[in-house]
Amino acid sequence: MTLQLDSNVPAGPLADKWDNHKFDLKLVAPHNRRRFDVLVVGTGLAGASAAASLGEMGYNVKVFTYHDSPRRAHSIAAQGGINSAKNYRNDGDSVHRLFYDTIKGGDYRSREANVHRLAQVSVDIIDQCAAQGVPFAREYGGLLDNRSFGGAQVARTFYARGQTGQQLLLGAYQALARQIHLGTVTLYNRMDVLDIVLDDDGKACGIVTRDLLTGETARFSGHAVVLATGGYGNVYFLSTNAKQCNVTATWRAHRKGAAFANPCYTQIHPTCIPASDEFQSKLTLMSESLRNDGRIWVPKNPDDCGKSAGDIPEDARDYYLERKYPSFGNLVPRDVASRNAKTMVDQGHGVGPLRNGVFLDFADSINRLGESVVRERYGNLFDMYERITGENPYQMPMRIYPATHYTMGGLWVDYNLMSNVPGLFVLGEANFSDHGANRLGASALMQGLADGYFVLPATIAGYLADLLGTSPVPTDHAVFDTAQTEVDDRVKRLMSAKGTRTVDHYHRELGRIVWDYCGMARNKEGLEKALSEIPALREEYWRDVKVLGDGRTFNQSLEKALRVADFMEMAELKVKDALHREESCGGHFREEYQTPEGEAQRDDEHFAYVAAWEYGGPDIQRDSVLNKEKLVFENVKLSQRSYK
Amino acid sequence: MAQATELRRGAEAPRVNKGVSRRAPWPVQFYESAVGKKWVMGLTGLALYGFVFGHMIGNLKIYLGREPDGEWAIDAYGHFLRELLHPLLPNHVFVWLLRIGLIVAFVLHIHAASTLTLMNRRSRPVGYQSSRDYIAANFASRTMRWTGVIILAFLIFHLFDLSWTGTGQDYELGHVHDNMIASLSRPWVAAVYILGNAALLVHLFHGIWSSFQTLGLNNPRWNGARRLVSLGAALLVGIPNILFPLLIVTDVVT
Amino acid sequence: MSEMLNLTLKVWRQNGPDDGGRFEEYRTTVADDASFLEMLDYVNEQLVAEDREPIAFDHDCREGICGSCGLMINGQAHGPQRGTATCQLHMRKFHDGDHITIEPWRAGGFPLIRDLAVDRSAFDRIVEAGGYITVNTGAAPDANEIPVPKDVADAAMDAAACIGCGACVAACPNSAAQLFTSAKMQHLNLLPQGQAERWARSEAMVETMEEFFGSCTNHGECQEACPKEISIDFIAMMNRDYLKAKLTNRRRIGQRKVG
Ligand SMILES: Cc1cc2nc3c(=O)[nH]c(=O)nc-3n(C[C@H](O)[C@H](O)[C@H](O)COP(=O)(O)OP(=O)(O)OC[C@H]3O[C@@H](n4cnc5c(N)ncnc54)[C@H](O)[C@@H]3O)c2cc1C
């Protein structure tokens, strides 16, 4: 261990930690704030809310996104909803219960203090968003509606039709737009951040960008750098993430010294539409809420799999989730649902032309509630399904299969959301903080907004206060020269490889390796295979990739090429992490470590820690250094998750 | 719009409309904006509709033949108009008020129409290079400019023809009936009238509907009816107006 | 069950804002369960194999929510299927042997970047002008202190569904941005939370819109192209609000119920 990983969790009783901490933190007086330049990378829920809030407070903010508009960030795609411990339903919800559910859902691999803070501020988030005009679903009395989501036993999820993420992001985006108009925030759209710059004493002091329209690289410097750049799910190539989601910003920060925590934790979402052919460019999520009224089954007899569902009699069907988990049934957590689907398909019960799905059947609900009610609840999802598959789910069951959806791992951050690199803050899906080894539904939106609206604006002051009076490192300083040259070289190398195969080809290849050996279920042998294949593929990539056109113009192949290059390295660390964690927990399932019933078998004695990897050199699997942050649980009792 | 410069990295977006001068009195500001101009078009458009409607009713008198005193009914109507509100106002004053109102409406309507047309031209410097496949935009809506111009042309001709000098037929101010018959019984004139009023009909078919939108007269309860209302209103003026020249040139009315 | 389609594409190619641009013709064969953008991905793979630069087009979520994609397909914005963004359009809507013409959005307010990609920043300018509710983080009252009748919330949501794709402008014969602007505006103008800034918002957004885009002749083409099927009723509401904005004495609003 070479890093000092101090989680900086304040002392005192869990419930008071955040308030005490806010009081103890240093402040920056309003009239001093405009003297600080803050660079925010990302305009998703986390980035937009942070940039807007900092702007409101009077800081001098520059915000960057590779999208043409901040509103297009991947957060826009979130469908289901956002959790909050409002307990408007009087069904026994509370901050503590949300805290507890989240810790348990994360399979006891997250930091108590962070999660509790998340549950606390979740309440303010809803207030803030409602005031911004987010059109949450309402009851006839005009008050907010809730639904139960992702296997929670209380109704604490707020939603806006099937477009919750979109509406929350628009709220944050509009707040951001207001600050842009007022001039406190400057927007740099269509700007790819390709490196993070540290000053001579190792503090984050700026970034190097590539203007996607002109291809020019440029430097920006500030007192602090905030990364809210989302997750790395696209390392699998096929995922529910937007096509452009990538790991570049966080990976580059990692190479500069920021620890990467738990890269092996990825969430596989159970209800996605199975791939239909090799043209497939992305997988589409069907909101989890479908599991509230749909029943999941496969034919008992593999020979029936070819038949259409209607021809398979009731007794020839295996409703395996209801069978194995009587009390939760179809509503078991995502990791459990996904893994069981995989088992079924692997055992040859898969349905659909490619035998790569399981049925999600609404026949019963349609009989029970009537088609109109079902249409009212899921109409837009059913339409979406029909658009994509050409099948009508009112008449035949949907076919679903798990797909990569969310990445719990990310840059290591302390209680202040600051990485081990001073001045480098990491928010939202990009950090590792709150979801442990598995994320519960409707909690990522909550975390992104908690980080951006309420946590960072408080904690960043604690860091900036000491820098009062200093001016940011000038962009003509040597550290910027080296960083920018490095970026330009990377671009040159890719442009001049002039190989034979497209970027997508290599991305697909990488995705296949990671999915096969480091997907829903992993084992030593497979992971080691992956560790031998990835470096070879990476080497071939740099030699043989074919990027046409000019680096000095709008060049989408080059954008992809730069991102895939970083995935190639990140993937190796991810696999190494999965190999080292010899236990099963949440989304990380090691076949060697399971209970007799085939559930994840944790090893709290040896693995109740955060694996924070430190970059050691280009040979990732040899040089990366493992640092451990021990996880201490003072308020919850660790237990085997059981959803029977 | 501090940020408008962010467009720098692409080609410059042309400033399509010069924008609204914030300090000017509100009616000026309002008319400077395109939405304001549309309000003016809508209102003047409806006012003009009011006129053509009334005008059409008046013209129906052509069918009444002579009054007991032997004067043509429509001539009498002409005098009546001129002497309307007499002795409250001296003769002709009221007609002039009407005319002034009418002129103002036309001028505004046409000015707005032409400025908006130019604005729309500027807003798409490079057009589509392949053919468009319209779904909602119909013939009427896409030809407003042309039908409008035709109406204007017709109007000028029409004024010379029946109010000012006549267009070659033996013309005598005040003898509305004789002037009309004399003029419209010439086939080419009749053709001009039919064309002009056909244009008006088409113009109104979209115009009336459009004005509902422009004036924010919009309510799911009766939105469905709006198309029918505008069709009806257009036919109500268009058909009789087209019949006049038709019946006269075919000597049904003499 | 998926069958193959042989297609002839006519695609607009233009190296940059200053280049002239022209149509190029490509032949390709794809499965009918591919999406339209996957079809283009595939064409790009073919092009690269032949050392020709791939076609540039914007896209991201590929599920009809981010608003990045947008192509003029056979003269229709987002193609033949109603209420569908280009990325949700699937090839089974086409037939074997079809000719497909693909053009970028054309509007002064959307300067062309390259091939099929355009710059829609003007939309951001419109929102920045007033498309928000002023409430600093932390200043909000309890969410249930402002009841919003369900019907109102639903209407606001109908408007808020706009994904900012620009198809309305692209489809409009006048390249007017009325549908987008009215949707963004009415989302907020309909809600109680939005009343305080209603008139200032209406004024600012309309006037900013008119700096970039054409005027509305009520063609209704935008409504047909809109992937979220946003209704032109919102345009009528915007027109009404704009007049009121010019007429109301904002210092007296407190005396009357607004809206
Ligand atoms: C289909 C789908 C449905 C979901 N549904 C739900 C749900 O119902 N409930 C829930 O709680 N969560 C849900 N999630 C998860 C949730 O949406 C995401 O975890 C969350 O939105 C992440 O937000 P973010 O702000 O951290 O990152 P993002 O929203 O991904 O934003 C990343 C931002 O960073 C920018 N960026 C990234 N890299 C760079 C770079 N190198 N240079 C410049 N800019 C960069 C991007 O432009 C973007 O603006 C869903 C996720 C998916 C994929």
Ligand code: HEM
């Ligand atoms: C008696 C004559 C006329 C009547 C009754 C009339 C009526 C109308 C009406 C009701 C509208 C709808 C306005 C709106 O959309 O709100 C309209 C629009 C229009 N009129 Fe006329 N009009 C007349 C003459 C003219 C003339 C002479 C011109 C031009 C030379 C003209 C040009 C237009 C144009 C271009 C529009 C469409 C404007 C737009 O929506 O962008 N009209 N007219």
Ligand code: HEM
């Ligand atoms: C077939 C249809 C029409 C007929 C038969 C007709 C007939 C007449 C006649 C006889 C007059 C002279 C009235 C008088 O001098 O007292 C007149 C005047 C006029 N007409 Fe028409 N008209 C027709 C259509 C129109 C239309 C479509 C317009 C408008 C676009 C129009 C606008 C006018 C105007 C402005 C005057 C002058 C009124 C005045 O002097 O105050 N007419 N018309």
Ligand code: SF4
């Ligand atoms: S209104 Fe419809 S078409 Fe216009 S930008 Fe919004 S979603 Fe796209």
Ligand code: F3S
């Ligand atoms: S198509 Fe254009 S003219 Fe108006 S109604 Fe739609 S904006």
Ligand code: FES
């Ligand atoms: S790619 Fe996101 S809407 Fe089409």
